Amino acid sequence: MGAYILRRLGSSVVVFFIITIIIFTMLRLAGDPVAMLVPPDQYNTGTAEFLAQKRHELGLDRAIPIQYLAWLGDVFRGDLGNSIKNGRPVSEIIGERVGPTVELIGLALILAILIALIFGTWAAVRKNRTADYVITFISMLAISTPGFFAGILAIYVFSVKLGWLPSAGMSTTGVHSTVDQLKHLVLPVTVLGLSLSAGLLRFVRGTMISELTADYIRTATAKGLSKRSTIVKHVLRNALVPILTYVMLQIPLMVAGAVLIEQIFAWPGMGSMIVDYAANSDYPVLIAVGMLTAIVVLAANFLADLLYTVLDPRVSLR
């Protein structure tokens, strides 16, 4: 077990470095942050020289591998660099945005898992009956509805028409109350949570249906367990392993989904920040975001592997 964890950590580090190389190279090839500093209509004779000098200052005229190594050296010293656009430290820019995004994704994920487990199980138990058809229909509808459309629709209905909930931001300016903050959470968390839950629900349903036909279910019934106890004590417990895998694989997609939702609800998280800085090819910020995402994904997979051993005694890590 200990040896496995060490080996797994080692391979995660290697994967992480490969990811940084790819992200760095692609971002450096994809756009010129310096050119974005001067609007095209303000170009004049000195501009080209100014830009060349600026590039030299930033070290962007060097070969990309050299730039990468320089960047990596800075990272090891704990310096993620500064934004090219506004010169602010990247760690500071990201730091102030991480909280809201974690809050949004975390709550949406919890909501999605709850919905998927409850309704997915319900549909599985009622397979090919009315409840199953209704749940399946709604989940297919949710899968086919893009998050941005659902977001706009939710704003139109609940904010514009009904006026029940605020449509943007984390709180009303000048108001400091928990109720106000909770109200701001409702729409973005629900829209993101619902869109995440649809796919997960389908997966839970399928997994539960196959587990429900397993022989040990009949054994549990023969022991005198009620259907409910059988599902809670045996079926869910067995279905948890594949469901966990699925959730862990969803995490990168959730980050992508959050970008859209944050834009629509003017949520001051990393998603809206990414869009701002990507428009300027502000690579120090973007690479840091990429790194952070990579760490989250690697950590989630690592955690999933460790949880398997807890959830499934047949899995032993060697």
Add this chain to the structure above:
Amino acid sequence: MTRSTGSGRDAAPQRTSAPAAADGADRPLLVVDDLHVQFRTEAGTAYAVDGVSFTVAPGEVLGVVGESGSGKSVTSMSLFGLIDTPPGKITKGSVKLNGRELIGAKERVLRKVRGGEVGVVFQDPMTALDPVIKVGRQIGEAVRVHHKVSRAQAMQRAVELLQQVGVPQPEVRANQYPHEFSGGMRQRAMIAMAIANNPVLLIADEPTTALDVTIQAQVLDIIRKAQQETGAATLFITHDLGVIAELAERVMVMYGGRVMETGSVKEIFTRPRHPYTAGLLASLPSLTRDEAELTPIPGSPPNVLSQNPGCPFQPRCSVGRDRDICRAQRPPLAEVGPGHFSACHFPDETPQPRACVLEEAAVGAAAAPETGGAATDLKEHS
């Protein structure tokens, strides 16, 4: 064996049923009458059980034999609502346990019967145990469903039960998961689970079919011992006539969802009154005679999707193949001797087996334990 957990509760129903058995052995424990079970399939309705009636006396071992698809498993599973509905459906019939009707009974009532009065041992111990829960806890769960005992008490009872079924180091084994058990050990754990609440009826649904031949005899011994210790009547389902000869007192032969013949083991094996039974006996390999080939029953098992107005065995039957009455009219299960019933229009024309078939079948089933090393284990623990 000490009964520390819930002994007061589960002892009670046993005490009441025991005198009933004593003063009138004619009062059966289980009465199944005209049971019909259908399955809706894509190909049509399958008449899996088609009018089956039988009784089991307290403490009696009834062997149920038949080919795959004869309805023997479905019959036993539908007695206590263990078939999936849908696609299955009990369309007609009555099942009475200790005089209480179970068909149409409330789920709450059936739950008390399952695992309490009736214990089931399933065919494949590889898949019948929950892979992610410790064996001791799964056995303990059977106790906890029916008795208010603590988790620790249930675990203690599980250890006792594992010991009772001859699992070595029961304290260690109780804390292991099913994948750490061998097939034979898993089946012992299943048996422990089935007898956890001292059932009055044990259903063993081909309990040795999925096991190695060397293990089969050991598991049979365990079932026999468990049956004797708990005094439970047993419905032993198998396609192995040798096992029946070893274990059962009475036999019920099933074919195409119907009972073909029922009677004492001795009667059925030595004087069968149904050509199908005779065919089964003739197809047994002999250990004592030098045979070049086995003798199969010609043809294949019936298609339960269509309901034949006559005898289901007629197309394969050496006696009735060309007779109109066998084609057109279903023979009733009629008494052909004391306690011996046959559903055949011409029971007296049944070809008779070679004389030594009963001994041979019994020898076949008993041959294995001498070869199994763990059989000695078993004796130490008993």
